[in-house]
Amino acid sequence: MVIGYWLLDGETPPLQTDSNRLPIAPWMLITEKAASHSLRFLILSALVNSTIRFVRTSTKKQQWDFMAGVTLRTPKLNLPALQKDLEGQNAEQIIAWAAETFGSGLVMSSSFGIQSALMLHLVTRIIPDIPVIWIDTGYLPPETYRFAENLIQRLKLNIQVYQSPMSPARMEALYGKLWEQKDVEALNRYDYIRKVEPMQRALQELNATAWLAGLRRDQTDHRKTLSPIEKQGEIYKILPVLTWNSKNLYEYFVKHDLPYHPLYDQGYMTVGDWHSSRPYLEEDEHERDTRFGGMKQECGLHLPQTPGEAESLNSSSL
DSSP, X not given: OOEEEEEOTTOOOOOOTTTOEEEOOSOOOOOHXXXXXOOEEEEETTOSSOEEEEEEEETGGGEEEEEEEOOOOOOOOOHHHHXXXXXXXXXXXXXXXXXXXXXXXXXXXXXXXXXHHHHHHHHHXXXXXXXXXXXXXXXXXXXXXXXXXXXXXXXXXXXXXXXXXXXXXXXXXXXXXXXXXXXXXXXXXXXXXXXXXXXXXXXXXXXXXXXXXXXXXXXXXXXXXXXSEEEETTXXXXXXTTTOOHHHHHHHHHHHTOOOOGGGGGTOSSOXXXXXXXXXXXXXXXXXXXXXXXXXXXXXXTSOOSTTHHHHHTOTTO
């Protein structure tokens, strides 16, 4: 379905004076008679619940410019059937299916962690201009910022950086150094302020209906339960490398000459904020034991947004 709005030469657009926004009517048939009036026709792809916003005019023939203000509707999919079908597809096929299904509503996220180059390379080979959401907590190691900048330039990423509206200094003044309080509730508060709220805002502002993420089943107990497509709130989560293992990762990195995060050479198997990450030790049972002082395996970004989320966040055996 295509929707739009048209104006005749010299006609003033009927803008709403209170909000300066104009609801677009459903599809309007353009006839030869209408076309003869030299209309200017604004096409906005197959979307619903859309608006256009008046931006400015030029004095020549009342020429109007508009900006699309679009709200995408999440497509209704047969989730159980898709979970079964996509289980047998390879990563490239899953990404291509997602691009065709969700179009401009598809985004991806990256933490610019140890193996982030893989997903960024894999996805942008198929969807070069996909929005890449990066949640900058303000506490990332210097190596992460430099690593991210190198990948942004090398892969020409359409990077979308989001941060908490609360600065690190303000957060520490109000709540202290939450990561030092040895308390799961404090860590949950930290994660919500610095990670979860910015991600939720990013998905909303980018009109995301689907989110590509590099989760793998071998990372946490929670992730072992996932399928290649899940639904988190109103957003579909697409996980193209869910079934990959260490051998698959290594072979892809070698084949495409991709860099690991520089802290990998210092013994880090996973890296997040500087105060909550450490190198892997001989006594560690799992790589995620090196995060959050071993108290948590998930930061909340990839947990279901349901009434039971708090209980899941508090579990150290997700």
